[in-house]
Amino acid sequence: MSTIITRRTLLAGAAATSALPLIGGAQAQAPLGVGFVYVGPIGDHGYTWTHDQGRLALEKEYGAKIKTSFIENVAEGPDAARAIRQLAQAGNQIIFATSFGFMNPTIQVAKQFPKIKFEHATGYMRAENVATYNARFYEGRAVLGTIAGHMSKSGQAGYVASFPIPEVVMGINAFHLAARKVNPNFKTKVIWASTWYDPAKEADAAKALIDQGADMITQHTDSAAPLQAAEQRGVFAFGQASDMSAFAPKAHLTAIVDDWSGYYIKRVKEVMDGTWKTGDVWHGLKEGMVKMAPYNAAMTPAARAAADEVQKGIIAGTFHPFTGELKDQKGTLRLKAGETASDEMLSKMDWYVDGVQA
């Protein structure tokens, strides 16, 4: 849609945007504005792409009832406040800030726009009009670890990781614990790429891990490059954030798929109905925020069965990837026998379990 901007429409637009926060829900006829702030490009085919798929799902669900807009490549930090404020001033009623580093800017802008609802992904600061949401990726990683334990001949996995923050550390531990359950001598070697996104470096890291004997590649970085390296070298690998089988049809066993659409659809509905409340959501396989991509035909029946079982156990609540007795590498007891990790423990995790080489 193209609009010719004359002075009159410009003035009308300015009046409308300044009036919107005051009018709020009273204007039932006008489409509901939904704004998104992305940390990366929607073309990353990874984390930001999955959020944008969520936005597209919203448009499909509500059609003309809503109007979505987004700002991509927003740097974490002060610049984010400008982007969020811009979306707020443009009359959006709910704004999703989709990266950890948008936390303080979101809280700051939310104070200035008390009528607008804000949703911040992966953070922990909340307010009357700021809710937080995150996905339990570690549940998916436990499924990957189970498969790796069954499928690896060398008993070694290579893990291309970004930065040693709790989110990543918890994923490494979940993967490794699951693999150890199948093969008690399993080793997981980690390379810190010190980047979320550098395809060539991620590929080289995967190659180095394969050189050192790993025949399973998994990653916590954003590009499909490690999968391509695995495909080239003839070992197996797992996709990250979305189904990446197109990049590595032979190597790609399955992937952790982020699906934000269910949550977005639900929260926008609540804004429409006026029932939105702040809160903290950490959803996983059970709620469908984390899903597993279809299994590769190369997967053995035993691996399939074990992966399905872990998945079912997590969904039913009978199995927790972090169940005691659990000791870290220094021998400190972290979980007593039968005890499961609390969410607080997970979100602060800064230790590795035995057998992880990080």
Add this chain to the structure above:
Amino acid sequence: MTSVILVSIFMTLAAAATPILLAGLGELVTEKAGVLNLGVEGMMLCGAVTGFAVAYSSGSVTLGLVAAAVAGLLAAMIFALLTLGLGSNQVATGLALTIFGIGVSSLFGAGYVGRTIQRLGPLFPADYAAHPWLRLVFGHDALVYLSLLLVLAVSLFLRRTRAGLILRAVGENAESAHAIGYRVLAIRAAATGFGGALAGLGGAYFSLALTPMWADRLTAGRGWIALALVVFAAWKPGRLLLGAYLFGAVATFELQAKAAGINWVAPEVLAMTPYLATIVVLTMMSLGTRTGGRNAPACLGKPFPAP
């Protein structure tokens, strides 16, 4: 087993060095003519996306490489038009070209995200490289060999040919070269175009050989490393080759050390080794000679005719 790993490390190293060697070599020629084009990263991205799009549509990687070189050349021509034709500031225009390249590649690449192609394979048939050590010689793809040949060719061109002498004269003293009848702007435009074509090829090495896909900002800052390499190499093609492979080696060994479980160094320290090495070598070089070791073309970055 160890020899297999060593060979594999060297193959990775050569692959990491090739794109920055190509882009750096192009920039070296551009700068020798007195033009400072900071848009290497942008031209690489233009080459990367065009190369991928053409290879994906036509099914021919070779065609993709040609298209990538043309795309890099066209991007460089925008730069030449602005700085040489209209006399705009070279530093500012170069930076703008990088930003433009990031944006335009993202725009045209949007339809190719999530697709892949058959990567550029080894040039020689597999039985040439049956033995692991023979892979060192015969196991590379065509661009690795091409980049090495180009180093030789550029080196000979600059030092042994009349045309190379003229190009250097334009970069060292544009006024004098003009006074004796050489067309400074045309020569500079040609050098800029050559630099753009090689940057395009270097970018396409990412999307066609290293990681056969398109994703935004695929080159992840390698253009800046290529620019630093030119200074590092003191504008000498032989040293550029050394620098590119040194950079490839440091980057590869960093990862290999991590994979081998050498963890007495913090990962952050390992990650900065390539850049640390660059700074150390640059410092040592500038200490070594009286001229500050820079050996930069005297008219580098200066507009002609002087305003």
